[in-house]
Amino acid sequence: MSWPLHSALLTDLYEITMAAAYFESDFQPTASFELFVRSLPPERSFLLAAGLEQALDYLEGIRFQPEEIEYLRRQPVLANFDKAFFEYLRDFRFTGEVWALPEGTPVFGEEPLLRVTAPIIEAQIVETFLLSNLTFQTMIASKGARVAAAAAGRPVIDFGTRRAHGPEAGFLAARASFLGGCTGTSNVAAGMRFGVPIFGTLAHSYVMAYDDELEAFRRFEELFPEHAVLLVDTYDTLAAVDKIIHSGLRPKSIRIDSGDLCTLSQEARRRLDAAGLNQTRIFASGDLNEFVITDLLARDAKLDAFGVGTALATSKDAPSLSGVYKLVDLVSGGTTSYRAKFSEEKVTYPGRKQVFRFQTAGTYTGDVIARDCEAYPEAWPLLAPVMREGRRLAPSPDLRQIQEYARQEVAKLPEPCRQLRPGEPYAVRFSRQLQSLLEELRERDTMVSKRSG
Amino acid sequence: MSWPLHSALLTDLYEITMAAAYFESDFQPTASFELFVRSLPPERSFLLAAGLEQALDYLEGIRFQPEEIEYLRRQPVLANFDKAFFEYLRDFRFTGEVWALPEGTPVFGEEPLLRVTAPIIEAQIVETFLLSNLTFQTMIASKGARVAAAAAGRPVIDFGTRRAHGPEAGFLAARASFLGGCTGTSNVAAGMRFGVPIFGTLAHSYVMAYDDELEAFRRFEELFPEHAVLLVDTYDTLAAVDKIIHSGLRPKSIRIDSGDLCTLSQEARRRLDAAGLNQTRIFASGDLNEFVITDLLARDAKLDAFGVGTALATSKDAPSLSGVYKLVDLVSGGTTSYRAKFSEEKVTYPGRKQVFRFQTAGTYTGDVIARDCEAYPEAWPLLAPVMREGRRLAPSPDLRQIQEYARQEVAKLPEPCRQLRPGEPYAVRFSRQLQSLLEELRERDTMVSKRSG
Numbered sequence: 001m002s003w004p005l006h007s008a009l010l011t012d013l014y015e016i017t018m019a020a021a022y023f024e025s026d027f028q029p030t031a032s033f034e035l036f037v038r039s040l041p042p043e044r045s046f047l048l049a050a051g052l053e054q055a056l057d058y059l060e061g062i063r064f065q066p067e068e069i070e071y072l073r074r075q076p077v078l079a080n081f082d083k084a085f086f087e088y089l090r091d092f093r094f095t096g097e098v099w100a101l102p103e104g105t106p107v108f109g110e111e112p113l114l115r116v117t118a119p120i121i122e123a124q125i126v127e128t129f130l131l132s133n134l135t136f137q138t139m140i141a142s143k144g145a146r147v148a149a150a151a152a153g154r155p156v157i158d159f160g161t162r163r164a165h166g167p168e169a170g171f172l173a174a175r176a177s178f179l180g181g182c183t184g185t186s187n188v189a190a191g192m193r194f195g196v197p198i199f200g201t202l203a204h205s206y207v208m209a210y211d212d213e214l215e216a217f218r219r220f221e222e223l224f225p226e227h228a229v230l231l232v233d234t235y236d237t238l239a240a241v242d243k244i245i246h247s248g249l250r251p252k253s254i255r256i257d258s259g260d261l262c263t264l265s266q267e268a269r270r271r272l273d274a275a276g277l278n279q280t281r282i283f284a285s286g287d288l289n290e291f292v293i294t295d296l297l298a299r300d301a302k303l304d305a306f307g308v309g310t311a312l313a314t315s316k317d318a319p320s321l322s323g324v325y326k327l328v329d330l331v332s333g334g335t336t337s338y339r340a341k342f343s344e345e346k347v348t349y350p351g352r353k354q355v356f357r358f359q360t361a362g363t364y365t366g367d368v369i370a371r372d373c374e375a376y377p378e379a380w381p382l383l384a385p386v387m388r389e390g391r392r393l394a395p396s397p398d399l400r401q402i403q404e405y406a407r408q409e410v411a412k413l414p415e416p417c418r419q420l421r422p423g424e425p426y427a428v429r430f431s432r433q434l435q436s437l438l439e440e441l442r443e444r445d446t447m448v449s450k451r452s453g
Numbered sequence: 454m455s456w457p458l459h460s461a462l463l464t465d466l467y468e469i470t471m472a473a474a475y476f477e478s479d480f481q482p483t484a485s486f487e488l489f490v491r492s493l494p495p496e497r498s499f500l501l502a503a504g505l506e507q508a509l510d511y512l513e514g515i516r517f518q519p520e521e522i523e524y525l526r527r528q529p530v531l532a533n534f535d536k537a538f539f540e541y542l543r544d545f546r547f548t549g550e551v552w553a554l555p556e557g558t559p560v561f562g563e564e565p566l567l568r569v570t571a572p573i574i575e576a577q578i579v580e581t582f583l584l585s586n587l588t589f590q591t592m593i594a595s596k597g598a599r600v601a602a603a604a605a606g607r608p609v610i611d612f613g614t615r616r617a618h619g620p621e622a623g624f625l626a627a628r629a630s631f632l633g634g635c636t637g638t639s640n641v642a643a644g645m646r647f648g649v650p651i652f653g654t655l656a657h658s659y660v661m662a663y664d665d666e667l668e669a670f671r672r673f674e675e676l677f678p679e680h681a682v683l684l685v686d687t688y689d690t691l692a693a694v695d696k697i698i699h700s701g702l703r704p705k706s707i708r709i710d711s712g713d714l715c716t717l718s719q720e721a722r723r724r725l726d727a728a729g730l731n732q733t734r735i736f737a738s739g740d741l742n743e744f745v746i747t748d749l750l751a752r753d754a755k756l757d758a759f760g761v762g763t764a765l766a767t768s769k770d771a772p773s774l775s776g777v778y779k780l781v782d783l784v785s786g787g788t789t790s791y792r793a794k795f796s797e798e799k800v801t802y803p804g805r806k807q808v809f810r811f812q813t814a815g816t817y818t819g820d821v822i823a824r825d826c827e828a829y830p831e832a833w834p835l836l837a838p839v840m841r842e843g844r845r846l847a848p849s850p851d852l853r854q855i856q857e858y859a860r861q862e863v864a865k866l867p868e869p870c871r872q873l874r875p876g877e878p879y880a881v882r883f884s885r886q887l888q889s890l891l892e893e894l895r896e897r898d899t900m901v902s903k904r905s906g
Contacts, residue, residue: 127615165767
């Protein structure tokens with residue numbers, strides 16, 4: 001397997017068994033599936049769409065390798081299927097069409113992030129990867145936007161790779177958190193691959209490697225005169241600040257990673273200023289999140305930048321989104337059949353949708369989730385075509401452009417939406433046409449149920 | 454990049470800047486670092502060590518590719534470094550020694566999961582990957598053990614890939630949850646790579662793809678007579694059960710994914726039994742976790758197996774562990790210097806450690822974290838050598854063996870430890886020798902601080 005992980009086996013087994021069933025029954029309509037988050041976590045008032053670039057990479061690259069097909073043939077559940085299905089897998093490509101929200105677009109519960117229209121087997125097999133990649137990056141970008149907002153213009157660096165859910169998660173979290181408004185990451189691979197600015201100079205272990213703390217500082221400052229961020233909390237934070245001052249070092253920054261960041265930063269600032277080190281910045285890290293940062297700044301902590309790890313890279317207070325991928329229609333022989341699910345708790349709306357966003361005087365006022373054939377001339381349709389016949393229609397935008405777009409879009413959300421503690425929810429409604437279509441289907445199904453029940 | 458992700462850039466930038474500093478200062482002692490979790494999350498009473506196989510794969514495979522070195526040379530922070538450092542990176546290999554807990558060993562806060570002893574640059578660069586991989590898999594294995602325990606012998610299948618933190622996280626979560634005691638996974642790639650048994654037959658979309666629910670059932674049952682798990686909650690759960698009964702189908706299993714799983718399963722069981730379908734099993738899924746499963750079984754839900762997604766693959770109630778990797782000693786010219794960190798909140802103990810586990814009558818009674826040179830003849834030392842000179846000492850055990858070992862080890866934990874709601878914590882203490890060494894260092898540092906302060 002190579003990264004990005006394009007193996008078609010990165011999917012749930014039922015996608016393959018359903019594929020076998022469709023293939024064997026020669027049932028191969030064109031299906032449309034929509035990927036959306038059912039509802040926002042309690043702590044979120046918007047999400048930022050993210051991960052489309054990797055989704056399109058995957059759709060262009062997905063293949064079954066010969067040894068993967070051999071593995072499948074050996075599974076008892078597939079033992080009854082003959083050669084033709086496995087030959088089909090050998091030549092498997094994604095040939096469908098994709099519509100999606102541009103990365104960086106604010107998005108709410110029930111609004112499609114992405115729609116796949118493809119032969120049903122193709123559309124099924126890609127479900128698992130698309131859900132995992134898009135909901136994860138969307139979750140982290142949304143968290144990144146919150147942390148960046150709390151820092152109120154001060155830089156926020158993603159320090160979360162070591163606490164992320166495995167190496168790839170940290171790498172993707174670095175991308176997504178930058179997209180959401182963070183300044184950079186410690187993750188070097190994400191720097192190289194995605195162009196995220198990378199940050200970091202030294203850890204406690206460097207300070208501890210020398211017998212004397214000041215010796216460690218001197219050596220590092222000598223080697224990195226313009227970049228060193230001297231870490232002062234290995235033993236005694238304020239004693240370390242004093243050592244720096246008395247030694248004549250003039251570091252660009254110091255970093256405090258433990259203790260009472262508010263009072264330590266205030267006292268460190270006072271001592272640095274008194275010694276003429278007004279230019280030395282104070283960087284904070286250590287179990288930070290958007291609420292801790294807000295509180296520190298409200299208490300006038302003298303902090304100029306933040307490193308945020310676990311809370312950011314795991315979206316710790318909301319570590320999953322209720323992402324789903326639902327069949328909305330089937331086209332076969334020129335006829336469209338709409339599909340919906342209306343079990344007791346979980347309803348999904350039928351038909352291909354468009355999200356229309358309304359604004360007044362530069363502020364978004366609400367969205368309508370409508371059928372894709374509807375038109376609202378005064379609103380902006382958010383979903384746009386991004387792939388046809390399995391090829392992307394345009395190169396993915398630069399990540400910095402996406403970050404800037406996200407910033408502008410978030411600024412247009414109503415004020416209660418932009419607060420850390422969710423206020424009045426953003427107005428999202430389904431169009432009347434969509435509701436009528438759902439009711440029609442529900443009635444038809446009830447009749448079918450009665451007939452066959 | 455190929456999977457497993459061996460790129461040496463999957464690290465924090467400060468590991469590279471520290472490496473440059475050590476290289477430039479010709480400061481290259483042999484360093485020992487220990488990786489441990491500071492404390493258990495509130496909802497856990499033990500953790501299961503996991504991820505060692507991938508950690509060793511990484512250590513054997515880590516390389517800097519030429520284009521990665523070029524990327525590093527272009528970073529302003531490294532601009533002052535000359536060719537020699539980048540040539541060093543070109544030939545970089547991990548050449549160190551590793552001690553570790555066997556995968557599947559129950560482990561508690563402060564106990565080393567792994568110790569790396571290597572030239573300091575090597576030991577630093579691998580920090581980030583080791584932390585991310587080991588703490589993630591350990592977190593999921595621990596959650597898997599809880600969910601499996603709640604199911605009280607009934608199969609639990611990991612359905613979490615779609616909600617995991619990106620595709621690789623789902624893949625690794627499938628491995629770790631099986632290690633912890635789950636029965637299998639829906640993740641096909643994890644089946645092929647790790648030998649985890651794979652499960653899954655059909656989704657709501659299959660049922661929805663046909664105009665008639667019963668037609669979907671019939672077709673699927675015909676194609677997968679021994680394996681089909683018919684999903685009955687797409688429209689009306691009990692109506693679907695009735696359709697199955699009246700149609701004469703005799704499916705191996707049905708699956709309920711929404712609604713009141715307790716009453717629906719009881720009523721479905723009653724109707725199936727009344728129709729002579731006593732052999733048809735009932736499989737439950739839909740936002741399950743260890744507490745929901747416990748509650749369902751306590752209320753006599755008629756459920757034979759469980760699919761668990763989000764809660765398992767994200768360890769949703771404890772989505773991160775406080776994993777750290779701390780310098781404990783340095784050896785240079787035959788002299789060992791011990792290292793500890795004793796800032797206000799965060800103390801780490803110096804010197805290489807061993808964890809000794811005591812038992813009475815087949816039940817573990819407590820652990821002592823001691824210096825590695827100590828001996829407790831009546832206790833079992835948990836850390837064992839697994840790698841020397843950068844090569845593993847033995848092939849990694851088969852995952853099924855690890856699962857069985859974990860099961861046996863968990864069974865030896867005291868009863869309060871094995872409950873879902875943590876009772877009396879397991880007894881872990883530091884040895885006197887270790888405490889003395891810490892105090893010695895603290896006094897010495899206080900003196901050094903006073904001299905240079």
